[in-house]
Every structure is written in C-alpha cells, then in structure tokens.
Amino acid sequence: MSIKVRYFASLKERIGRSEDELSVGAPMSVRQIWRQLNPELAMPESVLAAVNMEYVELDSLVEDGGELAFFPPVTGG
Amino acid sequence: MEIRLSEQDFNPWQAIQDHQAGQRQLVGKYGATGVFVGTMRDFNQNDGVLSMYLEHYPGMTERQLQRIVEEAKHQWRILDCLVVHRVGEVFPDDVLVLVAVWSAQRGDAFDASRFIMENLKSRAPFWKKETLVSGLQRWVEKNSDGYRPVSGY
Numbered sequence: 001m002s003i004k005v006r007y008f009a010s011l012k013e014r015i016g017r018s019e020d021e022l023s024v025g026a027p028m029s030v031r032q033i034w035r036q037l038n039p040e041l042a043m044p045e046s047v048l049a050a051v052n053m054e055y056v057e058l059d060s061l062v063e064d065g066g067e068l069a070f071f072p073p074v075t076g077g
Numbered sequence: 078m079e080i081r082l083s084e085q086d087f088n089p090w091q092a093i094q095d096h097q098a099g100q101r102q103l104v105g106k107y108g109a110t111g112v113f114v115g116t117m118r119d120f121n122q123n124d125g126v127l128s129m130y131l132e133h134y135p136g137m138t139e140r141q142l143q144r145i146v147e148e149a150k151h152q153w154r155i156l157d158c159l160v161v162h163r164v165g166e167v168f169p170d171d172v173l174v175l176v177a178v179w180s181a182q183r184g185d186a187f188d189a190s191r192f193i194m195e196n197l198k199s200r201a202p203f204w205k206k207e208t209l210v211s212g213l214q215r216w217v218e219k220n221s222d223g224y225r226p227v228s229g230y
Contacts, residue, residue, distance in 0.1 A: 071204070
C-alpha cells in the first residue's frame with residue numbers, strides 16, 4: 001500500500017521536501033502519517049490537510065493510493 | 078461560468094468584456110454585474126514589497142474555486158460568473174484576482190461576488206511569498222480580515 005504525501009509553501013521549505021511516498025500496511029490517520037514522516041518536527045497547529053484534493057480533519061484515515069497534502073493557512077486573493 | 082488561473086498579467090476589464098461577448102444567454106437578462114478586482118500593493122505590514130510569488134496546488138485550487146462558485150449558485154440567483162486568479166511571479170499594480178457575477182438584480186450580484194471573494198480567501202489553496210525592498214523573502218502567514226460586514230443599508 002502506498003500513499004503520496006505532498007507539502008506546500010512555507011511548510012515545504014521548512015521540511016526541505018515537496019513529496020514523500022509512504023508504504024503502509026493498513027489505513028493511517030493524517031496525524032499518524034505526519035508523525036511517521038516527520039518524527040523530528042511537531043505538526044504545526046495551523047496546518048491544513050487535504051486528501052485527494054478535499055479538506056479533511058487531522059484524524060481522518062487515508063486510504064491506499066490516496067494523495068495527502070499538508071499546507072499552511074491559505075493566503076490567496 | 079468560467080474559472081481559470083493565469084500565469085500571465087491580465088487586464089480584468091478586457092477579461093470581463095471577452096467573457097461576456099461569448100455569453101449570448103445574458104443578452105437582455107442581466108441587470109447587474111458585481112465586479113471585484115484585487116490588486117497587488119507595494120507595501121505590507123509596514124514594509125515595502127518588490128514582488129510576490131503566488132504558489133498554488135494544481136488541481137485542488139481549481140476544484141475548490143469550482144465548489145465555491147457552485148455554493149454561490151445555490152444561494153443566489155446568478156446568471157453567470159467569471160473568476161480569474163493569478164499564479165506565479167507578480168508585481169505591484171498587477172491584478173491578483175477578478176470576480177465578476179452577473180444577475181438580474183444588484184443584491185445577488187453584490188452578495189454572491191462578496192461570498193466568492195471571502196471564501197476564496199479562506200479556502201482556495203494559494204500562498205503568497207513576498208520579496209521585500211530590503212531583499213528579504215517571507216511567506217504571508219495569514220490574510221488580513223479585509224472587511225467588516227456592512228449593516229444598515
């Protein structure tokens with residue numbers, strides 16, 4: 001099972017990567033995935049998450065083949 | 078309904094004219110066009126700003142804009158709508174965003190265009206990185222509130 005994880009904007013710079021690929025045996029929550037990929041960095045309080053391009057809560061489960069994105073508060077317009 | 082991202086500087090008034098020229102169903106039916114144009118300033122938080130980079134999440138940005146426009150269509154009587162947002166490198170006086178809403182009555186045009194703008198600001202995945210006059214680069218951490226709801230009109 002594999003999940004694609006993407007980072008955007010200031011979070012991407014802070015982490016130093018724009019993407020991760022994670023192999024998992026069972027569905028994991030957004031929060032668990034962060035912890036596994038970034039054990040040295042606490043998840044910022046203001047972080048937003050999206051699965052397959054839809055906003056999700058941090059406790060949502062991510063299914064196999066999904067695309068999870070982490071990003072800071074949006075500042076368009 | 079037209080929603081698009083632009084990597085190039087664009088003239089919002091020309092964009093409105095071009096869009097409207099292709100919308101025959103509007104002829105004789107619209108009595109109001111609500112237009113919002115957002116432009117880049119050369120200052121932010123007491124600092125001079127030279128340029129800005131607008132990052133987005135290809136696919137999700139378009140999807141969220143589409144969703145916001147759909148929600149507006151459910152709440153107000155809208156005949157047509159045009160949303161254009163810049164991405165990439167932008168400079169002071171460049172247009173960042175255009176929202177235009179056509180409706181039979183002014184209330185729907187005013188309210189729907191404001192709804193689309195406010196939701197775009199809080200939900201559409203765009204991020205601004207400023208290059209200051211000092212040479213420093215910084216990410217804009219949050220949008221200002223921008224407006225206070227009006228009352229008494």
